[in-house]
Amino acid sequence: MCTQIEVIHRAIEFIESHLQSHITVAQIADHSGYSIFYFIRTFNKVAHQTPYDYLITRRLSEALKELLETDRRITDIAIDYCFETPESFSRAFKRLFGVLPSLCHSRKLPVSVFPIPQKSLQDLLFINCSGFIPPEIVECKEKIACGLSSEFDDDWSDYPNQEGRLQRQVVTYLKGRKEKFITVRSYSDNSWQHGYLFRGFEMEKEEKIIPPLTVQRIPPGQYARIFYRDSDRQAALRYLLYTWIPQMDCKLKYRFLVEEICEGAGSELNRLVRIPIQ
């Protein structure tokens, strides 16, 4: 017998294979073997999103990718993704991304405009794991960190190694001093895949910088944050970025994130990632 998570994952696969054809929530429920009422209840519980919202979000995200990667007309893209008129497409697009599709042909996109990818089985397992704590908005003070950075290409499997290599290099300059380490990832585009990885230790403003280390300033302000286990890093970030923030009445402010370890958190969920919002 399938678990509810597996059933909803199958429903997501079904939606993904019908982004360019007219399907109803009732048809997706039928495919899952549930009544429509039980289906929407289960989908929301497992995926933290309504099935209709997921369908529209994914259509708009694929449409955004086409807008960015091709010279196709907005009208043609809108029809491909089952919007009855270019106007209804534009309205839905603006509601999700905050800008009109006609402004998305250029590469200079606002920070808040990025395609939302398919939810994976790992994403669903993370949402439904025991001890899952929903994200929250917090006010953070400015932080200054001293460390090293390098380019990254979002190779998730190598990411911890890359972080570890940087930390080992930084540690050599600390001469045995124990410091609290922090990671900052700055992204170069709206795919949230490429950019610079900084690993360093927190320092006081007036502290002297150790050459050849560099300084990273983390601005004060509002952040959306989520706690997670070390093994859930990718799923936690994906949840925050692709499920939680798009549903909130807030937008991303900058294209970077901060990762920290919370000592004394008293549970396995001792890591947190935070993203600046406005």
Added chain:
Amino acid sequence: MQPVVCEKKQIILVGMSFYGDPFDSRAGWDGENEIGHLWTRFMNFLSSHQNEMIGKPQVFYEVHIHTDETREKGKFEIFVGVEANPVQIETLPIELCVKVLPKTQYAIFTFKGEEITSDWEKLLHDWLTTSGFESPYSYNFQFYDERFKGMDRIAESVLDVYVPVIKTA
């Protein structure tokens, strides 16, 4: 499961309603859904306006109304309420609204314990496709009386679900 089929007179209900996907939790995800919020809103209203109009009701209804958007988008109208009579409606407080359920035949399904939280809507649907009945209206309702002990005592609870039906030709 075989339901009992019987005729019911018109039922006048007063209560409150919600329209949309009742499980749309948005970012404030806390396990509570809009149906729960609706019940809380209605029960709070009743307790602060007791005896003003409908006294202390013992029987409650939860009506699920399928609209044009139900199949397409998963949106329902959910109404929770209690029975009232036409005279009471004349002095209805602004916070409450009225639903009139027509005189019709109903198939009554009785669910016990864990069955209450199962996918019984599918069971109703499957029964309708094979029973020689069809539903002339786009609603069904749950009937909560003293046999329903609460969600925290679901194992001891009993719930009746009413589906309007007519015999197919």
